[in-house]
Amino acid sequence: MLDAVFEQVRKRERHLRVYSDSETDLDEQFASYNVDVATRELPPGGPAPFLVVEEGGEFAGAISLSALDGLLEPPVVRPGAGDELSAGYRILFEVLDETIFRAMNRRQLLAVSREIEDRAYRTGHGTLRVSFQTLSTFESQLETYRHLVGATDLDVHVHGVADWAPPAVSGLTYHAGADDTVGRYWTLAFDGGGDETRTCALVARERPDGYDGFWTDDPELVAEILNRLADAQAVGS
Amino acid sequence: MMQDDGQSSRGRRDRLENTPRLSDDRLYQCLASRERRRLLYVLLVEEESTVDHLATVLVGWELESSTMATQDDRERLLVRLVHTHLPVLENAGFVTHDRERDTVRLEPIADTVRELVSRSVETERPST
Numbered sequence: 001m002l003d004a005v006f007e008q009v010r011k012r013e014r015h016l017r018v019y020s021d022s023e024t025d026l027d028e029q030f031a032s033y034n035v036d037v038a039t040r041e042l043p044p045g046g047p048a049p050f051l052v053v054e055e056g057g058e059f060a061g062a063i064s065l066s067a068l069d070g071l072l073e074p075p076v077v078r079p080g081a082g083d084e085l086s087a088g089y090r091i092l093f094e095v096l097d098e099t100i101f102r103a104m105n106r107r108q109l110l111a112v113s114r115e116i117e118d119r120a121y122r123t124g125h126g127t128l129r130v131s132f133q134t135l136s137t138f139e140s141q142l143e144t145y146r147h148l149v150g151a152t153d154l155d156v157h158v159h160g161v162a163d164w165a166p167p168a169v170s171g172l173t174y175h176a177g178a179d180d181t182v183g184r185y186w187t188l189a190f191d192g193g194g195d196e197t198r199t200c201a202l203v204a205r206e207r208p209d210g211y212d213g214f215w216t217d218d219p220e221l222v223a224e225i226l227n228r229l230a231d232a233q234a235v236g237s
Numbered sequence: 238m239m240q241d242d243g244q245s246s247r248g249r250r251d252r253l254e255n256t257p258r259l260s261d262d263r264l265y266q267c268l269a270s271r272e273r274r275r276l277l278y279v280l281l282v283e284e285e286s287t288v289d290h291l292a293t294v295l296v297g298w299e300l301e302s303s304t305m306a307t308q309d310d311r312e313r314l315l316v317r318l319v320h321t322h323l324p325v326l327e328n329a330g331f332v333t334h335d336r337e338r339d340t341v342r343l344e345p346i347a348d349t350v351r352e353l354v355s356r357s358v359e360t361e362r363p364s365t
Contacts, residue, residue, distance in 0.1 A: 043282035047298035062306040088305040
């Protein structure tokens with residue numbers, strides 16, 4: 001179900017290459033993003049340091065490090081609307097819109113989940129799909145979600161392996177997944193209520209040492225995650 | 238340090254004499270373009286480089302403070318490089334372009350010319 005989207009994000013062949021005549025801390029700055037950062041030395045007295053964005057081994061764009069700062073540090077200023085952006089910007093923003101993490105524990109995962117729930121709460125409408133592996137894991141969050149649907153017009157769907165019979169709550173729809181992979185994923189996806197600047201999703205997969213996964217604000221990717229959760233429901237419920 | 242396989246120092250001296258000297262008009266034709274001056278400047282340091290790398294460095298050098306250079310920008314530069322700059326520099330004996338490996342190598346050049354190239358690029362710095 002979500003395996004495909006998980007692998008798709010992990011395997012994106014995007015590279016950033018820093019051209020600079022001195023050391024930079026860009027690989028640190030990009031450490032939590034799903035991208036490789038390499039450095040290529042420039043001759044002293046040459047161009048001011050710049051960043052080259054590559055996709056599939058091909059040059060996609062180049063931007064000066066001073067301009068890049070404006071994209072990384074608040075207040076972040078992003079040029080233009082989606083369609084007019086050149087490939088370099090598009091890829092860079094995709095990278096910046098996805099944060100990857102490794103070996104996160106349950107408590108940290110809950111904290112990140114609260115951010116998505118909070119964004120949905122403040123938006124007040126739209127669709128939120130959540131899957132905390134099993135329905136019994138949802139039990140401890142029932143009160144949070146009761147409040148969430150009570151105070152908003154949100155349409156909330158809860159997925160998970162059916163190991164607990166949840167009480168009926170207006171605004172909450174349960175989907176008991178039969179699919180084995182449901183049980184491995186901790187996922188929240190919010191469609192932004194029609195506002196593309198408010199979409200967000202978290203996809204985490206349980207591993208022996210904790211959870212690996214990613215957080216994304218990318219509307220297309222969020223839509224795909226929502227679709228896959230909805231599809232799983234059609235098959236599994 | 239720039240020894241050629243199988244060639245005597247005589248051969249190297251001949252080649253050095255074939256590269257532009259300060260009195261050579263071809264030298265000034267080479268240096269008349271900012272992109273060519275920058276190209277030579279990079280090669281003074283790196284001695285040998287791929288055409289791909291040179292194109293990327295030149296694109297980066299042209300960057301305005303707030304814009305993203307595009308694939309088209311780089312493609313256009315690559316065309317200028319391959320069809321204009323490299324032939325001009327090659328005719329003047331400055332560089333050798335190995336078309337099979339797509340690498341460019343700097344030929345031995347006189348110190349006076351080396352200095353002229355460095356200075357011409359370094360003096361453009363304040364504007365950037």
